[in-house]
Amino acid sequence: MLRELIYERLKSILSEQEIQxxxxxxxxxxxxGDYSSNIALIxxxxxxxxxxxxxxxxxxxxxxxxxxxxxxxAGPGFLNFKISKGYYIDILNDMLSKEQNYWKPEKNDIKVQxxxxxxxxxxxxxxxHGRQLIIGDIxxxxxxxxxxDVTREMYLNDAGxxxxxxxRSLWVRYNELFGKSFELPEDGYRxxxxxxxxxxxxxxxxxxxxxxxxxxxxxxxxxxxxSNILKMMNSTxxxxxxxFDSVVSEKSVIEKGLxxxxxxxxxxxxxxxxxxxxxxxxxxxxxxxxxKVLIRSDGTxxxxxxxxxxxxxxxxxxxxxxxxxxxxxHHGHIPRMKASMKALDIPDDFLDFILHQxxxxxxxxxxxxxxxxxxxxxxxxxxxxxVGKDATRYFFAMNDINTHLNFDLELAKSKTVDNPVxxxxxxxxxxxxxxxxxxxxxxxxxxxxxxxxxxKEKELNIIKLLDELSFTLKDTTEKLSPHILTNYIYGLxxxxxxxxxxERILDEEDIAISNARLNLLYAIxxxxxxxxxxxxxxxxxxx
RNA sequence: GUGCCUGUAGCUCAAUCGGAUAGAGCACUGGACUCCGGAUCCAGAGGUUGCGGGUUCAAUUCCCGCCAGGCACACCA
Numbered sequence: 001m002l003r004e005l006i007y008e009r010l011k012s013i014l015s016e017q018e019i020q021x022x023x024x025x026x027x028x029x030x031x032x033g034d035y036s037s038n039i040a041l042i043x044x045x046x047x048x049x050x051x052x053x054x055x056x057x058x059x060x061x062x063x064x065x066x067x068x069x070x071x072x073x074a075g076p077g078f079l080n081f082k083i084s085k086g087y088y089i090d091i092l093n094d095m096l097s098k099e100q101n102y103w104k105p106e107k108n109d110i111k112v113q114x115x116x117x118x119x120x121x122x123x124x125x126x127x128x129h130g131r132q133l134i135i136g137d138i139x140x141x142x143x144x145x146x147x148x149d150v151t152r153e154m155y156l157n158d159a160g161x162x163x164x165x166x167x168r169s170l171w172v173r174y175n176e177l178f179g180k181s182f183e184l185p186e187d188g189y190r191x192x193x194x195x196x197x198x199x200x201x202x203x204x205x206x207x208x209x210x211x212x213x214x215x216x217x218x219x220x221x222x223x224x225x226x227s228n229i230l231k232m233m234n235s236t237x238x239x240x241x242x243x244f245d246s247v248v249s250e251k252s253v254i255e256k257g258l259x260x261x262x263x264x265x266x267x268x269x270x271x272x273x274x275x276x277x278x279x280x281x282x283x284x285x286x287x288x289x290x291x292k293v294l295i296r297s298d299g300t301x302x303x304x305x306x307x308x309x310x311x312x313x314x315x316x317x318x319x320x321x322x323x324x325x326x327x328x329x330h331h332g333h334i335p336r337m338k339a340s341m342k343a344l345d346i347p348d349d350f351l352d353f354i355l356h357q358x359x360x361x362x363x364x365x366x367x368x369x370x371x372x373x374x375x376x377x378x379x380x381x382x383x384x385x386x387v388g389k390d391a392t393r394y395f396f397a398m399n400d401i402n403t404h405l406n407f408d409l410e411l412a413k414s415k416t417v418d419n420p421v422x423x424x425x426x427x428x429x430x431x432x433x434x435x436x437x438x439x440x441x442x443x444x445x446x447x448x449x450x451x452x453x454x455x456k457e458k459e460l461n462i463i464k465l466l467d468e469l470s471f472t473l474k475d476t477t478e479k480l481s482p483h484i485l486t487n488y489i490y491g492l493x494x495x496x497x498x499x500x501x502x503e504r505i506l507d508e509e510d511i512a513i514s515n516a517r518l519n520l521l522y523a524i525x526x527x528x529x530x531x532x533x534x535x536x537x538x539x540x541x542x543x
Numbered sequence: 544g545u546g547c548c549u550g551u552a553g554c555u556c557a558a559u560c561g562g563a564u565a566g567a568g569c570a571c572u573g574g575a576c577u578c579c580g581g582a583u584c585c586a587g588a589g590g591u592u593g594c595g596g597g598u599u600c601a602a603u604u605c606c607c608g609c610c611a612g613g614c615a616c617a618c619c620a
Contacts, residue, residue: 026559029566038562041600051600075563076600120620157620187619278618289546289616296618303620331547332615357548358613365554399556402548404613406555411569417582418569426582437579468559475559487557487567494567501575501584514579543582 001470002035002083002091005067010039013061019046027468033070033080034464040077051077088463089452095466095523096448100530103469107147113314114140116325117237117244118155121229122166123191125236125380128327131359131405133380134396134536136325137242138482139354141534142473151319152245155310158226159250160303165189166229167221171213173198178210197228236381240389241536248313250306258309259301262344263294271343281305286339307333308340315346323480325354354480356401363409387412390537394421397482397535420490425540427493428528430500431521432541438506438518445518453516458499462520465492466527482535489531496524 003025014020023039040055047054055073062071070082095102116136117129125133136152144150157163169188173195175181184190201209201224209217237243253259263279266272271282277297281304283289294305314322324337334353341351361368361378368378384392391412398420399405411419417426438445454460472488505517532539 024559024562026562028563032563036563038601041562044600078563118620160620162620276618280618293618298618300618302618307620327614328548329614330620333620334547355548403556404549408555411555415582419582420568422582423568426580430580430583434579441579471559478560483557484559490567497583498585500579501581504579506579543580 002087002464002467003471006035006037006081009062009065009067010037010058013058014039014043017047019043021046027464028078028080030461032074032078033072034083035081037079037081038077040073040079044077055079083460083464085455085460088460089454091467092451092454092463092520092523093448095526096451096519099526103473103527103530104145105147107149109149110321111149111151111319112143113151113153113319113322114143114325115153115155115322117242118157118324118326119233120157120160120162120166121226121233122162122189123229124193124232127359127361127378127380127383127407130240130380130383130392131356131396131401132325132327133237133240133242134393135354135356135401135482137240138393138397138485138535139323139325139476139480141536142476142482142485145530145534146473146477150245152243154244154247156230156247156249157303157306159254159301159306161300163222163226164218166194166225167218168213170194170197170201170225171209171217171221174201174209175211177202178207180211193229193232194225197225200228232381236379236384239381239384240392248310250310253306253310253313254301256313258313259305262305262309262312265344266294269343281336281340283336283339286343287335289335289339292336304333304336307337308344311337311341311351312344312346315341315344315350319350321349322351323354324351325356328355328357331355354401357404359396359405359407361407361409368409390425391419391421393536394424394486398486400483401481420486421537422543424489424493424528425532425537426543427496428525428532429540429543431496431525431528434505434521435518438514441506441508443506443508443511443514443518445522446515447522448519450512450516451519453513454520456503458495458502459517459520462492462495462499462524465495466523469527469530485531485535489528489535492524492527492531 006025010023010025021042023037023042025035025037027034028036040051040058043054044051047057049057052073055077058079059071059073062068066084067087068081069084072080074080114136117125117133119125119129140150140152165185165188168185169190172182172184172188177198209220263272266281271285272294273280273282278293279295280291281294283291292304293302295301311322331353334355337351337353338348342348361383380392387395387409395407395412396405412421413419415422417423435445454463469488472484476482476484503517505521506514508514529539
């Protein structure tokens with residue numbers, strides 16, 4: 001990786017001087033060079049000299065280094081590097097030898113868990129869940145690619161009062177089919193899926209539960225509703241090509257006795273008390289927030305309590321790092337969860353949260369209304385059916401998670417250049433078609449041969465960009481946002497299309513240069529396959 | 544009222560943990576195939592980075608104060 005090579009060289013000059021500080025290597029505007037560093041700007045105060053002089057010092061020190069074909073000092077004291085052509089050829093050769101492994105570091109032992117898609121199993125996934133699912137899925141893929149031991153996990157809140165409401169709502173719908181009218185609970189569920197479940201129930205059990213509501217019936221309806229909703233959720237997940245390594249239910253957390261355990265720890269630390277018949281956690285003793293109820297006066301557990309127990313379990317499962325991904329509407333949950341972790345003597349950096357902002361669907365510039373209450377909201381399933389898996393995934397991934405996402409349905413469906421998904425997939429299809437054309441023309445592709453013929457600015461630039469994938473992946477794991485990866489692949493596509501338009505790849509008059517460029521295309525193809533795979537979108541040979 | 548996120552070209556978005564003249568796409572103007580996929584490419588125009596201060600060699604980025612939008616402030620999850 002070129003960035004590292006440059007970094008190491010600069011670093012060693014610093015240590016010769018017994019000076020230490022942090023500095024950057026970055027890819028600047030092309031006119032400045034291939035890479036640049038701010039080492040002299042930062043270093044001015046350590047060297048006690050003006051930045052330009054410091055920059056000259058580095059530049060002289062490195063003047064004999066074969067890595068660079070040119071080093072110059074510019075602006076207020078930037079150090080700009082041009083990489084020797086020979087290094088680019090070596091790098092390309094290395095990529096062609098190792099293929100995907102070129103970008104894949106050694107496996108490490110760090111156990112990372114991503115929790116996302118967690119929901120009450122009370123209805124189908126919404127569009128909002130979609131963003132979360134895609135963010136979690138892609139980040140998991142990237143961490144895994146970089147050698148982490150990753151667990152993708154979903155938590156199901158199948159024990160709370162929401163499930164009771166769901167059961168009662170279903171029961172009401174069921175009775176309606178017999179012309180018996182009961183009122184839906186005030187916070188009940190109004191989605192049409194419950195009517196469909198009710199119809200199935202009627203077919204299977206006829207009037208067995210008609211006008212009969214007791215504990216046994218409630219249990220049955222809870223189970224029936226949840227299992228059917230899980231079926232719906234799973235079907236959506238498989239349409240999305242999104243898989244979990246593990247699904248943990250709230251019930252199982254309670255059954256494992258973790259709630260008791262957590263309460264015991266809190267009790268021993270004098271962090272709980274009883275008030276108004278409920279059990280409270282002294283959140284105010286830990287952070288600057290109000291105390292919260294753990295056990296309601298009717299004896300049932302709050303979500304807060306079981307979630308603490310669940311996270312305690314994560315700790316016991318020995319994850320090194322846990323990320324919870326959810327919508328920004330849950331951000332209020334964060335400080336008290338952090339506080340609870342502290343109360344359980346779990347290290348501060350064990351748990352982190354990845355919040356994403358909301359999604360708005362737009363059709364022809366108009367906002368598509370989504371409302372959970374009325375039950376006519378657009379489900380994730382409907383979205384996938386309308387725009388396809390690839391567009392769904394790419395669009396959810398392509399914005400910074402901190403910004404509100406405008407999902408343009410028309411754009412997502414369009415098969416034109418405006419649609420970024422098509423743009424990047426088209427580049428891939430085009431590469432394949434060049435290989436096919438080469439065969440037709442009788443130009444034989446010889447792996448790793450003739451690559452020293454590559455010398456054009458655009459060619460070497462692409463090699464650099466391919467090498468940069470390593471940095472992009474690392475950056476994605478640090479910024480915890482998948483849009484860095486979509487931006488990368490979009491940028492590579494631009495570079496490729498531009499190269500394709502400028503330079504003829506297949507030239508029967510010059511077989512060697514044709515083969516050299518086919519090798520370059522082959523490396524590009526590998527990178528597309530890595531990135532498409534991480535994003536979870538298809539790599540089409542033809543479109 | 545308090546807390547979190549956002550505000551960048553007409554529109555949708557970038558900007559590599561503070562870097563050089565703030566970049567792409569769409570739309571607009573003008574160009575490029577007898578050809579490897581024109582589903583593409585090249586060029587032009589378009590900006591007081593919401594406003595006002597501060598920090599420093601350097602601020603879209605960090606700090607403070609306003610303004611606007613979104614979200615949250617339950618014995619819901």
